[in-house]
Ligand SMILES: Cc1ncc(C[n+]2csc(CCOP(=O)(O)OP(=O)(O)O)c2C)c(N)n1
């Protein structure tokens with residue numbers, strides 16, 4: 001296998017036209033399994049986006065286009081390796097066994113986290129950029145103290161890499177040799193700010209300055225992501241210290257359901273990245289190698305349909321959101337400021353009733 005590239009061009013195994021240097025070296029069932037998770041993730045994402053548009057969810061952050069970066073990496077971890085996602089890692093949640101209903105709870109506003117983080121070794125979605133990176137580092141220090149060989153992973157974006165929290169976490173993880181993998185999906189944008197405008201030196205190069213092992217990978221190539229993550233995780237698990245992976249990908253959709261990306265990026269750019277679609281790429285490989293067992297593809301189509309149906313049914317079964325209750329879980333004991341905000345919000349909600357009269 002070709003050496004992992006840590007500078008210059010991202011490491012790639014599968015070309016956008018589906019060409020793979022040595023297809024026979026790859027078990028077909030591993031390729032199909034990666035493809036299956038990517039297809040399920042894409043279906044989950046499109047259904048959830050549609051549910052938001054129907055007014056069923058407060059917000060949705062699409063993972064469209066980032067399926068390879070997410071699936072390739074999460075499947076390279078052990079199910080017991082603790083993961084700190086940000087808000088877009090829906091593939092990680094699916095692979096870890098979060099059910100469709102649990103997946104939507106936070107986006108519907110019916111709970112702060114739909115699943116049990118300890119049971120699934122998957123933390124709640126974190127919206128405050130990079131806040132979970134020092135948490136992941138601290139968690140990894142606990143793992144180190146306990147002497148187990150668990151590897152902790154934190155997912156974050158190009159924009160989050162500019163936060164002070166991220167940089168403190170990189171430094172402290174390196175200083176303590178904490179068993180943590182920092183996985184950056186450089187999807188080219190922090191909402192409307194292009195990555196090229198907010199950093200002078202690419203993240204994988206900055207990582208070296210902190211003393212982290214670092215890797216640059218084509219984030220739309222699920223096989224390359226899987227291999228690079230496996231390599232990084234082996235190094236961390238065997239006591240080699242923390243690592244950072246920068247996966248170069250593209251946010252094909254909007255930042256969230258509240259965003260209109262046509263306001264700040266060209267169609268030509270989106271079209272160029274559409275030609276790098278991570279799912280189409282694997283489909284081309286499966287076609288070229290004829291790695292479709294009889295009935296397998298139709299079975300997966302049906303599985304995607306079932307996931308969509310489950311999501312819609314689960315969403316419609318949610319009760320109404322207890323808006324007042326939101327204030328109960330902000331702090332252990334209420335403060336005067338919190339009570340004032342609660343009252344202000346209650347009168348804001350009441351103003352809609354007046355409009356309706
Ligand atoms: C500390 C903090 N500042 C600002 C925001 C508002 N915000 C939400 S997402 C986002 C952009 C993040 O971009 P990136 O880290 O590249 O992740 P992506 O959304 O592209 O996955 C910003 C500025 C926030 N959530 N937290």
Ligand SMILES: [Mg+2]
Pocket residue numbers: 157158159185186187188189190191
């Ligand atoms: Mg980004």
